[in-house]
Amino acid sequence: MTEADLIVLDQVNKRYGEHHVLRDVNLNVRQGEVVVIIGPSGAGKSTLCRAINRLETIDSGTITLDGTPLPAEGKALAKLRAEVGMVFQSFNLFAHKTVLDNVVLGQVHVLKRPKAEAVRKAQELLDRVGIGGQAAKFPAQLSGGQQQRVAIARALAMDPKAILFDEPTSALDPEMVNEVLDVMTSLAREGMTMVVVTHEMGFARRAADRVVFMAEGEIVEQNTPDAFFGAPNSERAQSFLAKILTH
Numbered sequence: 493m494t495e496a497d498l499i500v501l502d503q504v505n506k507r508y509g510e511h512h513v514l515r516d517v518n519l520n521v522r523q524g525e526v527v528v529i530i531g532p533s534g535a536g537k538s539t540l541c542r543a544i545n546r547l548e549t550i551d552s553g554t555i556t557l558d559g560t561p562l563p564a565e566g567k568a569l570a571k572l573r574a575e576v577g578m579v580f581q582s583f584n585l586f587a588h589k590t591v592l593d594n595v596v597l598g599q600v601h602v603l604k605r606p607k608a609e610a611v612r613k614a615q616e617l618l619d620r621v622g623i624g625g626q627a628a629k630f631p632a633q634l635s636g637g638q639q640q641r642v643a644i645a646r647a648l649a650m651d652p653k654a655i656l657f658d659e660p661t662s663a664l665d666p667e668m669v670n671e672v673l674d675v676m677t678s679l680a681r682e683g684m685t686m687v688v689v690t691h692e693m694g695f696a697r698r699a700a701d702r703v704v705f706m707a708e709g710e711i712v713e714q715n716t717p718d719a720f721f722g723a724p725n726s727e728r729a730q731s732f733l734a735k736i737l738t739h
């Protein structure tokens with residue numbers, strides 16, 4: 493590990509009963525790096541993200557965030573969760589709160605920010621993701637693409653050290669995919685540390701510093717987007733790419 497490594501997974505293993513879903517996973521994500529994780533369904537991509545954010549426990553190995561091993565529980569865990577944002581396929585917004593409140597609440601309750609400051613920051617972030625005019629609405633009154641941008645603003649409001657995205661555009665109608673990918677691409681350019689599980693290969697080529705290919709719980713190979721997409725080494729990656737790129 494070097495000083496610039498923000499997230500470090502060392503020999504991480506996770507089993508669900510007999511099913512070994514993460515197998516000796518080693519992964520270092522540097523400060524400011526954008527890592528795109530791809531691989532077939534069931535490869536363990538979501539489990540990996542959830543483990544980094546401690547939404548799942550692991551059976552062996554260690555996960556270190558900014559030099560500190562993940563705490564098991566309690567206040568330290570809540571603090572850590574705030575330091576790593578997570579954006580899911582299903583948005584996970586509070587349905588009975590306004591868009592603005594969705595972005596304000598964590599700041600007030602977890603970071604103990606004064607309400608006025610939290611509101612200011614929320615409005616600024618909603619403007620930044622292009623939905624400043626929707627602040628007073630409820631999530632159900634927004635399109636899927638807009639809701640996902642609220643979820644990104646909410647993650648950013650916590651001043652996270654990194655953001656994990658698990659298939660953030662998979663639930664969206666095709667015409668809304670780009671508005672979310674554009675926000676993510678700007679974040680990447682601005683130096684946010686990001687781990688992104690996606691099937692959007694255009695985004696991977698454009699925004700990733702590194703592509704990590706997983707299959708059956710293992711990191712099979714990893715490389716720069718140009719090298720990976722140009723000439724994947726493993727037979728599994730070749731056949732995966734052949735399948736998704738002909739869609």
Ligand SMILES: Nc1ncnc2c1ncn2[C@@H]1O[C@H](COP(=O)(O)OP(=O)(O)OP(=O)(O)O)[C@@H](O)[C@H]1O
Nearest residue numbers: 508511513531532533534535536537538539540659
């Ligand atoms: N809570 C759970 N209990 C039991 N098995 C689980 C659980 N969550 C995931 N699994 C299994 O672990 C394996 C990895 O799942 P995971 O969701 O991480 O895959 P994935 O790569 O994200 O797949 P997808 O592309 O379909 O989202 C799968 O075989 C899945 O069935």
Ligand SMILES: [Mg+2]
Nearest residue numbers: 537538539658
């Ligand atoms: Mg998944």
